[in-house]
Amino acid sequence: MTTSDTNRVKLSQWDALMLESLRAHGWSEEELLRRIHAGELPRDESKFQFDYAQLTASAKNEPAVFEAAVYNGYQIKFNTLRGTASWILLALGEEAELSLEPGQESISVRLSREDRDRLASTLSYGWVIHEEGSGADGGKPVYRIEPLNRS
Incomplete structure (x- = not known):
């Protein structure tokens, strides 16, 4: 995760996919962030088989950037x-x-x-x-x- 010179928050495509899959649980933004930071995330049974530990690690590396992505949206660094x-x-x-x-x-x-x-x-x-x-x-x-x- 990084921010550009214009302070637009950017996420990797994989982090964005994991974040969006967690939003489907209907948690508030605060609860979503709390669960991600605490590593209290469900096991993904979808076809994607996400390992949310990677998302927790990304959020711990750059907490302010990740929180901005949750609250204000983000741009994906590189789409496929x-x-x-x-x-x-x-x-x-x-x-x-x-x-x-x-x-x-x-x-x-x-x-x-x-x-x-x-x-x-x-x-x-x-x-x-x-x-x-x-x-x-x-x-x-x-x-x-x-x-x-x-x-």
Whole structure:
């Protein structure tokens, strides 16, 4: 975890995923921080098999940075395609569709504008979000998330 020159808190993608998986327990921010610092965390039975001891260690190394991430949000240092899709599932509760065709890698997902804005604020530099169309019958629009530059 680090902060940039603009004091924007940054987390590793893995720390962000673990944090979002713990938010699903519905704890207050204070309780979440207390449990993380104390190492009083449940065993993860999800497909991710998170080892929350790593999150506790990260939080102990930089407690002020970690607390700012919990209270004020964060940006992920470096996103991957699958990691971003996992973040969308854990943080926003939406199943994203991956396109893994070489040169056309992207993620498609229906999101509310609020969720789209939250995603945009967490993505690392080099990612873009395109609206693919308004939601059918007033529903959520479809967004395509992709790397800005492909090698």
